[in-house]
Amino acid sequence: MTDAPVIVERLEAVATVVLNRPDRRNALTRELKEALVAALHDVAADADVRAVVLTGSGSAFCVGQDLAEHAAALEADPATAFDTVATHYSPIVTALATMPKPVVAAVNGTCVGAGLGFALACDLRVLAAGATLGTAFSAIGLTCDSGLASTLPRAVGEARARELVLLGRNFTPEEAGPWGITGEVVPAEDVLATAKKTATRLAAGPTAAYAESKRLLAHGLDRPLAETLIEEAVGQARCGRTQDHRGAVTAFLDRERPTFTGR
Missing domain, CATH: 1.10.12 (Lyase 2-enoyl-coa Hydratase; Chain  A, domain 2)
Incomplete structure (x- = not known):
């Protein structure tokens, strides 16, 4: 397995983009975010790719920002520590949401903070049964990024979105489905294969x-x-x-x- 922060695997008309920091539950460093922006732009422009899967390696989808790196950025210069939102997070979500081909999130495990924003920016989701989902921002004194202020109330309604953001409580795919965060819920070991099957079906479509x-x-x-x-x-x-x-x-x-x- 390569140690690249993002892996892109192409099989016929489907590209699978993999966040690849399994030992850190795919926490987002500058290196990973820059690689993800580049990978998404690359598959968007590739005419041979007709559907995309986004997933994480290991047992998590994505736990959001790497807080050790963030703490170092705050120590270095608090005035620029949040430039990453406009420079990385917003372009990632924009690339997913505006991709001129379907994107399926294979949520193979924990999916919180920006990870949840990425999953909701995708068109469809396949979710691991019992996985931990959450907004997480209020727990560290922050507000939403990665499009959650838009995608979350669209999915679950404004009242539920306020509850999930302000109280910051975690939830599961089984809870989220009736709220409006739809997606096929399968055992964790079946998530990627199910997502690829869905993407293959979409890739054969119009x-x-x-x-x-x-x-x-x-x-x-x-x-x-x-x-x-x-x-x-x-x-x-x-x-x-x-x-x-x-x-x-x-x-x-x-x-x-x-x-x-x-x-």
Whole structure:
């Protein structure tokens, strides 16, 4: 196993991006964050990659910021210690949320702080049964980052989000499902294989249409209906010009199964 902070594995049309600090439960150092930004931009631009899996090595998905490194940054210069939010955390979440192809989070274990933000920025989640999830920020006197102030209330509602952030209590996938943090819950040893299976299914689908759907859904709760209708018309027209759409219509009329290429 390589000691690189982030590993990218490609198998056919699926890229698996692995946070690789298992001995530290994938706590986020500057090196890991920079490698993750680069890896996500790389797979986003790779036309041969049509779906992405994000996971952690070892027994955890991600426990958020490496606090030893953070303490050193505070000691060195408190005025710049939080530059990492704009420089690293925000670009990571933006890359996941705007990736022009589906992203599946394989949450193989503990997932707190920025780790939870990363998981919620993905399109779908597969979660290890009984895993520890949480916001964690209030426990160290901080507020949200990694998009949680947006993604968490969208998932669980504003009242529940306030409870989870202000009280900082941990929860499990089994609790989170009825709240709205949806995802398939499987034994920890099956998480990655299940996520890859889902990603493989998505990679064989109309990825150009998926990209349009992600764009529309990202803003659907914030736009007035009239604006949404306009944007849907624009998106449908773009999808309508793809080979995928024309081929799928022909296949439907011929009572055949369509084949999608993402073009």
